[in-house]
Amino acid sequence: MNQQLKIKAVWMRGGTSKGLFFHEHELATESAEREAILLAAIGSPDPYGRQLNGVGGATSSTSKVVIIAPAQDTDFDVNYTFGHVAIQQPMIDWTGNCGNLTAAVAHFAIEEKLIKNPVEIGIQLVRIWQTNLNQAIHAHVPVQDGLPVYKGNDKLDGVSGTACAFRIDFLNPSTGATLPTGNATDMIKLDEGSRIEASLINAGNPMIFVRARDFGLTGAELPVQLNHPELLQKIERIRQIGAWVMGLVEQPEQAALRPATPKVALISNAQPYSSLDGQQLQEKDMDLCARIFSMGIPHGAFTGTGAVAVGIAALIKDSIVAQHCSASGDMVRLGHPSGLLLTGGRLDDTGKQAVAASLMRTARRLMDGYVYVTL
Incomplete structure (x- = not known):
């Protein structure tokens, strides 16, 4: 059939990064097909380095994908998988996390009603399991009417405008030893x-x-x-x-x-x-x-x-x-x-050995709807 594949997606900013967010159930289960869809959606590979045939922004900060699923573990709200998409090569690196987009994961989880214990007003604890690194992350998001507080006076250098910042705690942020060789240098x-x-x-x-x-x-x-x-x-x-x-x-x-x-x-x-x-x-x-x-x-x-x-x-x-x-x-x-x-x-x-680390970040949903790909 002469038609494109149509997939629900959300375009979000987290910190100084932007990424294309998907619910896991919206994507193909077979890994090669899923990766082909994600590459096409972002617009990679692009030998011109511009990603004009996808939604990517042709920078390392804007060529990213996120896959979210409800966490089966009662200690967490969502499972978060991050992919860093190469611009000129047909490659997605799944070996790490994006700390900036972790902020957007927290907003996404609240907006998509994935929180197990939601609050209407106050501070919403979002419990995130980072699947790439097997790490636990807690985000403390101000909410009003059950949604993240969007307006604020906090300025994040590298991002225009202001927003409402919130704290992200990386619990035991080392996968294994903090010093892999045992040496400071x-x-x-x-x-x-x-x-x-x-x-x-x-x-x-x-x-x-x-x-x-x-x-x-x-x-x-x-x-x-x-x-x-x-x-x-x-x-x-x-x-x-x-x-x-x-x-x-x-x-x-x-x-x-x-x-x-x-x-x-x-x-x-x-x-x-x-x-x-x-x-x-x-x-x-x-x-x-x-x-x-x-x-x-x-x-x-x-x-x-x-x-x-x-x-x-x-x-x-x-x-x-x-x-x-x-x-x-x-x-x-x-x-x-x-x-x-x-x-x-x-x-x-x-x-x-690291036992905890924290960042302050802002986030915002930019667009939602469908992304279209041709395979």
């Missing part, structure tokens, strides 16, 4: 024989933290200044070797098949710089600077799970993040290309 040996010191942290998502100065950078650069083939190639090689050292792959080259995790971030001391929207940030405004790479390109803000890892790494003695962080408490003000964000965490008594 490790030396990564590159192919040409040089070495880069890195902190390999597994919290929120697997992360690799390196010093900006080791690349001849200040750490205050904006994405366009970091978007150079030679630098990106080196960052990718560090990412691949780091994945192998962390035990995520059997050979470094296999990390190319999981481009979303681990991510690499450049760390530097707090310093003044002008953000993407022209804000003049000062050293006193932040505790450290960081620039993160996502799906092979410099991120315009900072990933949510990357922020979780920063909050945890800042507490780990002698980690690269801790060495450059001036925070005196357990909350960290992180300077990123779009401005600032606040993150924090808590370690167990050993000082090496």
Whole structure:
């Protein structure tokens, strides 16, 4: 028949990301067919890098899919599965979580009446089981008339306008050991024989933290200044070797098949710089600077799970993040290309294992209806 496949979907913003949300029961059960549908809906693969034949936004922050199902476990409201869609390759990376879109999951669960114990007014606890990483997440969403409170005065740097922010708690945010090697820092040996010191942290998502100065950078650069083939190639090689050292792959080259995790971030001391929207940030405004790479390109803000890892790494003695962080408490003000964000965490008594991390985020439903695909 000459017709397109028509699937119910919701387009949502969470934090500084956007994603296409589906109820699991609306999608094909066979994995290859499901993946083909999701790729087509987003508009990948696109050799032009524009995703014009789908709803994706042609950036790592807007090429994402989320699948939601009611949780059978009484301790949770929803099961949340995240897919990071490559733009130019026919690939969806299912190995990690999106901390930003976790905020949208909380709104979606409330709006779609998936909460087991709903409240009409006050703070709605949304209990989320993150299936990619087998992690528990709690979101504390202000509600009125049984719906999320949408209007507010909270500004999230990297997002225009204001909204009502809410707290997201990542419970035991490490899948396995927070320090996969047991070390606060490790030396990564590159192919040409040089070495880069890195902190390999597994919290929120697997992360690799390196010093900006080791690349001849200040750490205050904006994405366009970091978007150079030679630098990106080196960052990718560090990412691949780091994945192998962390035990995520059997050979470094296999990390190319999981481009979303681990991510690499450049760390530097707090310093003044002008953000993407022209804000003049000062050293006193932040505790450290960081620039993160996502799906092979410099991120315009900072990933949510990357922020979780920063909050945890800042507490780990002698980690690269801790060495450059001036925070005196357990909350960290992180300077990123779009401005600032606040993150924090808590370690167990050993000082090496994460037990909790928190973020403040906003979210909003942008559009709902049907997405059409041709297979």
